[in-house]
C-alpha cells in the first residue's frame with residue numbers, strides 16, 4: 001500500500017523526480033531561482049520531509065556518483081559563476097523539457113558567458 005493505493009507485487013514504479021521537485025507544497029514558486037530553499041538552516045528546508053528532495057534518489061540504489069557530482073559542481077560550476085554572468089539565449093517559456101536518460105530540452109540550450117567586471 002502507498003497511501004490509499006494498493007500496488008500489486010512485481011509492479012514497476014517510476015518516481016518522477018522533476019515533478020516531485022516542482023511540488024509547490026514544498027517548493028513554493030518552484031521555477032524561481034531561490035538558493036535560500038537549500039540553505040541548511042532555512043525554515044523551508046527544515047520543515048520539508050527528507051524525501052521531498054531527492055536529486056540523487058535515495059535508498060540502497062541511490063546515485064553512486066553523488067559525491068563526485070557535488071564536487072564537480074562546487075569546483076566547475078562555482079568557477080564559472082565566479083567569472084561569468086550566465087544568460088540563456090532562449091526565453092524560458094520557449095524551452096520544452098524532454099525526459100531522456102537525464103532531463104534535457106529538445107533543442108540545444110544555448111548560453112552566453114559574459115566575463116564579469118568584478119570578482
Ligand code: HEM
Pocket residue numbers: 054055056057060061062063064065066068069
Ligand atoms: C548532477 C549529477 C547526477 C545526478 C542528478 C544523478 C542522479 C542519479 C539518480 C536519481 C539515480 C537513481 C536512478 C534510479 O533510481 O534508477 C542515479 C543512479 C546512478 N548514478 Fe547518478 N547522478 C548524477 C551523477 C552521477 C555521476 C557523476 C556518476 C558516476 C561517475 C553517476 C553514477 C550513477 C550510477 C552508477 C547509478 C546507478 C546506481 C545503482 O543502480 O545502484 N551519477 N543517479
